[in-house]
Amino acid sequence: MNIEFLFPRTESKExxxxxxxMLEADLEEEDLKREVLTSLNSSDAFLMVTPGQRIxxxxxxxxxxxxxHLPPDSMLSAVAGIVEPVNKLILxxxxxxxxxxxxxxxxxxxxxxxxxxxxxxDLNSRQDGVLQLSSINLPGGVQRRKTEEDELQxxxxxxEGDLLVAEIHAFFQDGAANLHTRNSKYGKLRNxxxxxxxxxxxxxxxxxxxxxxxxxxxxxxxxxYIWPIDDSTxxxxxxxxxxINALSQNFVYINDTAIIYAYDASLKFHVRELRRxxxxxxxxxxxxxxxxxxxxxxxx
Amino acid sequence: xxxxxxxxxxxxILRGVESNLRADxxxxxxxxxxxxxxxxxxxxxxxxxxxxxxxxxxxxxxKVEIGQIEFDGAEEVVGSKKAKWGRVVCNVECSxxxxxxxxxxxxxxxxxxxxxxxxxxxxGPQAGIDLEKLCIVPGDKCWVVYVDALVLDYAGNILDTIFxxxxxxxxxxxxxxxxxxxxxxxxxxxxxDDVQEAERIVGWEQIxxxxxxxxxGSRHVIDATPLEELATEAKLLVSVNKRGKICGIQKSGEGxxxxxxxxEMIQKILEALDVRLQQEEEVLANSSRGGAExxxxxxxxxxxxxxx
Numbered sequence: 001m002n003i004e005f006l007f008p009r010t011e012s013k014e015x016x017x018x019x020x021x022m023l024e025a026d027l028e029e030e031d032l033k034r035e036v037l038t039s040l041n042s043s044d045a046f047l048m049v050t051p052g053q054r055i056x057x058x059x060x061x062x063x064x065x066x067x068x069h070l071p072p073d074s075m076l077s078a079v080a081g082i083v084e085p086v087n088k089l090i091l092x093x094x095x096x097x098x099x100x101x102x103x104x105x106x107x108x109x110x111x112x113x114x115x116x117x118x119x120x121x122d123l124n125s126r127q128d129g130v131l132q133l134s135s136i137n138l139p140g141g142v143q144r145r146k147t148e149e150d151e152l153q154x155x156x157x158x159x160e161g162d163l164l165v166a167e168i169h170a171f172f173q174d175g176a177a178n179l180h181t182r183n184s185k186y187g188k189l190r191n192x193x194x195x196x197x198x199x200x201x202x203x204x205x206x207x208x209x210x211x212x213x214x215x216x217x218x219x220x221x222x223x224x225y226i227w228p229i230d231d232s233t234x235x236x237x238x239x240x241x242x243x244i245n246a247l248s249q250n251f252v253y254i255n256d257t258a259i260i261y262a263y264d265a266s267l268k269f270h271v272r273e274l275r276r277x278x279x280x281x282x283x284x285x286x287x288x289x290x291x292x293x294x295x296x297x298x299x300x
Numbered sequence: 301x302x303x304x305x306x307x308x309x310x311x312x313i314l315r316g317v318e319s320n321l322r323a324d325x326x327x328x329x330x331x332x333x334x335x336x337x338x339x340x341x342x343x344x345x346x347x348x349x350x351x352x353x354x355x356x357x358x359x360x361x362x363k364v365e366i367g368q369i370e371f372d373g374a375e376e377v378v379g380s381k382k383a384k385w386g387r388v389v390c391n392v393e394c395s396x397x398x399x400x401x402x403x404x405x406x407x408x409x410x411x412x413x414x415x416x417x418x419x420x421x422x423x424g425p426q427a428g429i430d431l432e433k434l435c436i437v438p439g440d441k442c443w444v445v446y447v448d449a450l451v452l453d454y455a456g457n458i459l460d461t462i463f464x465x466x467x468x469x470x471x472x473x474x475x476x477x478x479x480x481x482x483x484x485x486x487x488x489x490x491x492x493d494d495v496q497e498a499e500r501i502v503g504w505e506q507i508x509x510x511x512x513x514x515x516x517g518s519r520h521v522i523d524a525t526p527l528e529e530l531a532t533e534a535k536l537l538v539s540v541n542k543r544g545k546i547c548g549i550q551k552s553g554e555g556x557x558x559x560x561x562x563x564e565m566i567q568k569i570l571e572a573l574d575v576r577l578q579q580e581e582e583v584l585a586n587s588s589r590g591g592a593e594x595x596x597x598x599x600x601x602x603x604x605x606x607x608x
Contacts, residue, residue: 096397110304110306111304112304122304159307160304161304161305161306161307162306162307163306163308163309188308189306189308190308191308191312192308192312193309193312193323194309194527234315234316234319234321235321235325237323238321238322238323238324238325239325241323241324241325242324242325245324245354249354271321271325272325272326272327272330274324274325275324275325275326275332275333275353276333277333277335277353277354
C-alpha cells in the first residue's frame, strides 16, 4: 500500500522571519541537522519513520531514545516519529506519547480502583499513579492520623471514576507516581468539563490554576487533562472547551494566554459553530499570529 | 478512552442535555461536521473514509470477489430464492491505535457487536442492493461483496460513521463484467479486465444509513461524544433508506425506553436521516469534480494518513 505522509506546511514568509530571528548558533545547529538528515537520505527537512524502519547503517551514529540496534550494523526506529539528530546521536521523537511525570507536577487524574489504604489513579501515563490514604487532607481541613475507620470509608472520599487534581509527590521503585492532595487547592473536581489533549502541549508554568477574563477557572494538568470550571454559564465553558480543543488540534501550546487569544477570536462565532473546521482554521490563524508576535510566556 | 465517568461529569452532561446545550456547545440534535473521501484504496473495488469533526475516523474498503452461493440448509422456498442471490459479508475492526480501550483484546467483543449489526442490515434484501444482479451462475457462483470497516480513531458515535462510510464506499464500488460460457457441460466464467466496463452495484441508491439516538436522562441526543456515551442509559439505532423505509432497528445499553418515547425517538431519527441522506447524495454526486460542501457534510482530499 502506498502510504504518503502530508506535513503541515510553513509559509515561506514566516519561515524567513523565523530565520532572521534565529541566533547564529541555532543556524549552525540547524545546518548540522540538515547535513545529518541528508546523509540519512532524506530530501525534506523532516525524516519521518515508522517502527522497524531502518534509519541508517552508518556506524558513526549513536543510538538514542526510540531506536534499536539490529546486528550487524542497522539502526532501526522503535516508534513512529520524527528523527532528531543531535550531533552524532540519533533520537526518534515519537508522534504520540504517554505522559512521563516529574516530582512537583500538577496533574488531573481519574480514580480507577480503590484498594487497601490507597487509590489507583489514571494519569494518561504508562502506569496508574497511587494516592495513599495518608496523603489526602480530610474534608474540613482536619489534621490527624488516618484510622482504620477512615480506611473502611475510603469510597466516601473518592470513588471509582472521580476526577481529582493532585501533585506528584514522589515515585515508587517501579516508576509509578505517588500523588498527594495535601493542599486546599487540590482535591475532587466538580462543576466543569473534562478535556483530554496531548501532554507535550501543556507547558510547565508557575501556576496551573488560571482564571480567565471571562470568569472561567481552568486547571491545566501537565498530563494533558484539563478542567474548566464555572458555576453559572455552560455556554462559556463550552466555548473555552472548544477553544482548547482547537488549540490542541493545531498543536499550539496550551496556556492561559493562548486560551484567552482563542477565546477572544471565537467571540464572533456562535458556540455551536466552533466545531466547524473552517471556523477553527480562521480562529487559529489569528491565534498563531498573536502568539508569534508576543513570544513572551511561550518559550520560557 | 476511559470506561469510567465521575458523578459530577454525569450530572454536568445530564443538565446540559436538559438545557439543550451540550459540553461542546452543540444542541441535542446537532451533528458534528463530516468529512468524506472516496476512492482511497486503489486495491479495493471501492473505498471511502469519513471523519466526524476531528475525531472519529472510519475507513471502509469494499472488495468484490467471485464466491460460492450459499443456500444449503434453507427451506426449499427460501433456498430456491437464495440460489439466485449474491452475498454481502461485513467485518468491522477497531484499530488499537484508535483508543486505549481497544488495545490488547479489548476490542474483540465490540468488533463482534459492530459486525453483527452491519450484517443484520447489509446482508439481505433490506440493504437495497439487488442481490440477483450479483449472481453469475445460479446455484453455483456469485459475486461476494466484502465490506471491511476499520476504525482508525475514536471520538464517539462509531456506528453512524461506519454506515455513512459504507454507503459512500458502496457508491464508489465498481463490479467487473463477466462473460459466462458453457464448455463441455462446465460453466466457465471470464472476468473482463476493462475498468470502463465495470458497473456500479445495482440498487446502491437504496442502501440505508443509520442514526443512533442516545437516551440521557429523559431526553435523547444525536452523535454522542465518548463521555456522553458513558452517561447514556439506552441507545437506539435506526437504519433508513432513501424511500424512508426502516431497514433495521437495534436497541443497546442497559436502560429502558418507554413506548411513547420510542415512537418519538424514531420520528426524530427519520427526520434527521432524511436530511443526511440528501446531503450525502449531493456531496457524492459532486465528488468526481473535486471538493464539495453541502450543509454539514463536505468532501475533501485528506490524503491517506494525512496529518490534521
